Amino acid sequence: MSGYEGDGFDDLLNLPFNEYLAVYIRHDAEFMAGICRGMKDLKEGKIQPWSEIRKELGLEHADADAG
Numbered sequence: 041m042s043g044y045e046g047d048g049f050d051d052l053l054n055l056p057f058n059e060y061l062a063v064y065i066r067h068d069a070e071f072m073a074g075i076c077r078g079m080k081d082l083k084e085g086k087i088q089p090w091s092e093i094r095k096e097l098g099l100e101h102a103d104a105d106a107g
Contacts (some may be wrong), residue, residue, distance in 0.1 A: 055063070055075055081087055094100055 078087075
């Protein structure tokens with residue numbers, strides 16, 4: 041496993057959660073493909089800020105109303 045130097049399942053269970061999650065995510069091909077698509081979209085300028093999307097949907101004050 042990339043980034044994992046332990047001897048087995050017991051060692052994996054003893055990792056801090058963020059390290060365990062990193063190991064798990066790196067080995068989820070579908071999830072990693074989604075991350076790569078998202079990074080590509082970001083570089084190509086296809087990502088729109090949430091604040092703009094809220095305005096387009098008429099939700100400008102949704103955050104203020106929620107809490």
